[in-house]
Amino acid sequence: MFVTNQQSRxxxxxxxVEPLAELLRRTTGESYVYSHRWGQGDVVGWDNFATLHTALPCDSTCHQRLLYRTSIP
Structure with a gap:
């Protein structure tokens, strides 16, 4: 089951649903959130199974994104 703030129903x-919503509120509080400030040459990785993650809107006219998906068994 995936529980994120991007689903509403x-x-x-x-x-x-309320216990799941409360869990989401607690785990996405400011003290638990890492927000990366991108710099040239940065590489960021995360474990999809162990984290809640999302992307913020990106102005693709000013910035190029290059993404690779890698799976490690």
């Missing part, structure tokens, strides 16, 4: 009763 999963078809469950509010009483059933």
């Amino acid at each position: 999963i078809g469950w009763a509010r009483t059933r």
Whole structure:
């Protein structure tokens, strides 16, 4: 199950969803969030199975993004 702030409806009763919403609020609080300030040559990696992550809007007319997906068994 994926629980993120990007989903707004999963078809469950509010009483059933509230514990998950509370968990999300606690785990995405400011003290738990890392926000990267990009510089030329930066490389960032993360474990998709162990983190909640998202991308902020990016102005692709000013910045080029190059992404590679790598899986390590």
